Amino acid sequence: MINVKSKSISIKAILLTVLLPIVVYAVLSCFRPDIYLQKSTFIMLLTQALSNVIIGWSMVFGMSVGLFDFSVGARILLAAFFGVHMSQRFGIAGFVIGCIVASIIIAILTGLIYASLKIPSIITGFSALLIFESLAVMYQNRITVIIGDDISIFGTSPGIYIVSVITFIAVYALFNNTKFGYQIKAIGGNEAVAKSMGINSVKIKLLTYVVGGLILAFATMVKVGYAGTITARTNMSSMSMCFTPMMGVMIGLYISSCNPVIGVFIGSFTITIVSSGLVALGIESRLQNVVVGIFLILFIGWKTNFYRIQELIRKRRHNNIPLQE
Amino acid sequence: MKKIIVLLLLVAMTVSLLAGCNNSKGNDSQNTTKKTDDSKDTKDTADTKDTSGDKAAKGEVKPLKYGFISWGTADEHGRTLNAAVEWAVEAAGGEFVMDGSAISAESTIAAAENLIQAGCNIIAFCTYAGEASVPQISRLCQENKVYWTMWDTTISDADIRAMIEQDPYYVGNTNEDQYDAGYKTMKAMAEAGAKNTIVVKYGVNIPTCDERVEGATAAAKELGVNLLYEIVAPEDYKKAAQDALVAYPDADSFFLAGAGSQSPSLAAAMREAGKNKFYIGAFDYFDQMGDELKDGALTIINGGHMVTGTFSALMAINAYFDTPLSEDKYMVTIPYLTLSSYEDYEAYIQYASQGAAYTSEELQKYLKVYNPDLTLESFQEGVSKWSIADIKERKGVN
Numbered sequence: 001m002i003n004v005k006s007k008s009i010s011i012k013a014i015l016l017t018v019l020l021p022i023v024v025y026a027v028l029s030c031f032r033p034d035i036y037l038q039k040s041t042f043i044m045l046l047t048q049a050l051s052n053v054i055i056g057w058s059m060v061f062g063m064s065v066g067l068f069d070f071s072v073g074a075r076i077l078l079a080a081f082f083g084v085h086m087s088q089r090f091g092i093a094g095f096v097i098g099c100i101v102a103s104i105i106i107a108i109l110t111g112l113i114y115a116s117l118k119i120p121s122i123i124t125g126f127s128a129l130l131i132f133e134s135l136a137v138m139y140q141n142r143i144t145v146i147i148g149d150d151i152s153i154f155g156t157s158p159g160i161y162i163v164s165v166i167t168f169i170a171v172y173a174l175f176n177n178t179k180f181g182y183q184i185k186a187i188g189g190n191e192a193v194a195k196s197m198g199i200n201s202v203k204i205k206l207l208t209y210v211v212g213g214l215i216l217a218f219a220t221m222v223k224v225g226y227a228g229t230i231t232a233r234t235n236m237s238s239m240s241m242c243f244t245p246m247m248g249v250m251i252g253l254y255i256s257s258c259n260p261v262i263g264v265f266i267g268s269f270t271i272t273i274v275s276s277g278l279v280a281l282g283i284e285s286r287l288q289n290v291v292v293g294i295f296l297i298l299f300i301g302w303k304t305n306f307y308r309i310q311e312l313i314r315k316r317r318h319n320n321i322p323l324q325e
Numbered sequence: 326m327k328k329i330i331v332l333l334l335l336v337a338m339t340v341s342l343l344a345g346c347n348n349s350k351g352n353d354s355q356n357t358t359k360k361t362d363d364s365k366d367t368k369d370t371a372d373t374k375d376t377s378g379d380k381a382a383k384g385e386v387k388p389l390k391y392g393f394i395s396w397g398t399a400d401e402h403g404r405t406l407n408a409a410v411e412w413a414v415e416a417a418g419g420e421f422v423m424d425g426s427a428i429s430a431e432s433t434i435a436a437a438e439n440l441i442q443a444g445c446n447i448i449a450f451c452t453y454a455g456e457a458s459v460p461q462i463s464r465l466c467q468e469n470k471v472y473w474t475m476w477d478t479t480i481s482d483a484d485i486r487a488m489i490e491q492d493p494y495y496v497g498n499t500n501e502d503q504y505d506a507g508y509k510t511m512k513a514m515a516e517a518g519a520k521n522t523i524v525v526k527y528g529v530n531i532p533t534c535d536e537r538v539e540g541a542t543a544a545a546k547e548l549g550v551n552l553l554y555e556i557v558a559p560e561d562y563k564k565a566a567q568d569a570l571v572a573y574p575d576a577d578s579f580f581l582a583g584a585g586s587q588s589p590s591l592a593a594a595m596r597e598a599g600k601n602k603f604y605i606g607a608f609d610y611f612d613q614m615g616d617e618l619k620d621g622a623l624t625i626i627n628g629g630h631m632v633t634g635t636f637s638a639l640m641a642i643n644a645y646f647d648t649p650l651s652e653d654k655y656m657v658t659i660p661y662l663t664l665s666s667y668e669d670y671e672a673y674i675q676y677a678s679q680g681a682a683y684t685s686e687e688l689q690k691y692l693k694v695y696n697p698d699l700t701l702e703s704f705q706e707g708v709s710k711w712s713i714a715d716i717k718e719r720k721g722v723n
Contacts, residue, residue, distance in 0.1 A: 041571055044597070048568075145611075145612045145613070146613050146616065147589065227562065227563050227589075228589040228590055229590050229613065231584070231586045241560065272564075279572045280568070280571060280572040281572075282572070284555075
């Protein structure tokens with residue numbers, strides 16, 4: 001009996017989790033069945049979402065303990081330039097090792113600034129963004145940015161799927177089956193209580209930067225391979241690179257019916273479908289961000305106020321019953 | 326230990342302070358002398374200018390120190406731009422001084438002050454960091470009687486435009502005809518076979534970008550090319566291109582109004598959509614463009630406008646040598662260097678990027694002291710020839 005009940009609960013959780021992208025996709029399919037009922041469109045959207053999903057996974061550790069790091073975009077750029085530079089000397093191995101080494105070093109530096117100086121993560125992120133963005137511009141000016149065809153395997157099928165699956169397994173295991181993951185959840189739940197239990201929150205937060213840096217290296221590889229190019233950005237414009245993944249993480253953390261790691265995927269995939277759908281519906285591209293923003297507000301607003309809304313509906317029903325009688 | 330560090334810091338600070346005093350003193354005296362001489366020179370020049378007429382024809386080659394302001398020489402455009410200005414200054418027998426620190430309106434003004442202090446007779450800058458620097462630089466140049474010009478710039482603020490019209494030391498500016506470049510790019514794409522185009526703009530309300538698109542739109546209308554959709558400032562160019570290709574599966578081309586380095590992303594989107602034959606017209610050179618032209622992913626690309634600095638220098642030098650091309654302020658339109666094949670790319674690299682596109686003799690034809698027949702019209706006519714074909718012809722390459 002208990003087994004049947006828990007089975008039905010988990011099926012319900014799965015359905016609730018995948019409901020969001022399915023509903024959005026179904027709505028778009030009604031408007032443009034010629035596009036959205038094609039297998040190639042679905043695969044394209046899935047591929048598009050993956051680089052943001054991996055960036056989101058790199059942020060999920062930090063965001064779970066309340067760290068907001070806007071330097072992610074600048075860190076991707078700097079690691080990418082180093083990786084591309086290394087690829088010109090040592091081929092694809094140089095690219096992989098270059099991205100990983102650079103990304104981890106940059107993450108450690110950012111984490112150390114946060115942990116040693118006790119500066120709020122947002123301010124640390126902005127400072128790191130300014131520094132790494134400028135360094136990326138200078139780096140780009142000193143190298144010839146030519147992305148070889150071999151690098152594109154990370155951004156095309158099957159390479160992008162292999163990297164994504166490996167990253168998912170690693171992130172899922174780290175988040176759900178390790179002491180580190182439990183400590184993150186404890187700090188995210190209540191930092192004061194976690195501290196009183198003997199968890200060194202500063203050390204764990206520093207570790208989230210390092211682990212996030214490693215995951216970000218995979219995201220960098222996928223992003224460069226997917227775009228086939230990389231360009232430095234100035235005036236904090238690299239910050240926009242982390243907005244979509246961040247929204248994905250927020251949606252992921254708010255989908256209470258599933259694990260946050262899966263939620264990040266669901267969130268990022270949903271945003272990708274929404275933004276793609278706006279083009280398909282012929283909505284002016286300037287309005288797309290407005291619609292994505294409104295979608296996010298509505299979704300998080302609904303999730304945050306879910307019980308209040310339920311209560312309101314219940315009260316209204318309750319009030320209506322005597323009237324009908 | 327702390328005491329030792331404090332002592333070392335104190336010594337270092339004292340030394341640097343004293344060194345600074347020594348330098349500034351030296352510079353001051355040097356600059357003052359130079360400036361006095363220059364002031365005299367430029368005052369004379371200004372006086373001459375007032376009564377130009379026949380005196381204009383009696384111009385002479387004078388000692389020249391040309392100050393050029395830019396963001397530096399680290400990138401391809403900055404490097405070739407500074408080199409191209411040096412060609413002009415060398416042709417005039419002058420000394421080229423560069424200040425590569427201008428990354429904002431404030432630092433552009435500071436660079437102008439530094440160059441004037443260094444004794445430059447002419448300074449040149451661009452308003453890529455904003456037009457706010459123009460009134461201040463105009464005032465500085467008038468105070469110090471230094472000629473000035475702007476490269477790759479068109480002033481959009483009516484008040485600033487009116488103000489510099491009254492400045493006797495302002496010569497004029499150079500810029501590209503964005504509308505014409507957009508028109509020609511779309512025309513080349515249509516001639517290559519483009520029929521359904523997606524326009525990609527790199528920003529919102531940027532006159533340069535908008536004018537290019539206006540030109541492209543006019544050409545598309547004229548040649549029967551359908552403009553299907555407009556992507557504006559996407560965060561992810563490839564994703565935006567893929568979304569547009571899904572919505573408009575008939576699209577066979579992209580008009581990229583700037584940010585040429587994103588061309589590989591657009592090409593990849595086309596290939597992944599199963600399109601083997603497509604057309605991309607772009608602006609702004611990038612490192613991978615040779616490969617993209619070679620494999621046919623790029624139909625046409627515009628850039629190579631480093632000579633905008635060369636010709637604005639020649640305009641100002643003519644004025645400084647008492648042979649102004651016009652008594653009024655004037656603008657010279659510089660064409661883009663358009664590449665439409667790998668051979669064009671090779672010629673650009675060999676003769677314009679790594680070599681000097683013009684010899685001193687060729688550039689002296691744009692100076693009235695060497696070429697008395699030179700007029701503003703013939704100057705503009707010569708400038709308009711700037712192209713790969715023109716470079717090859719002058720270099721004797723078929």
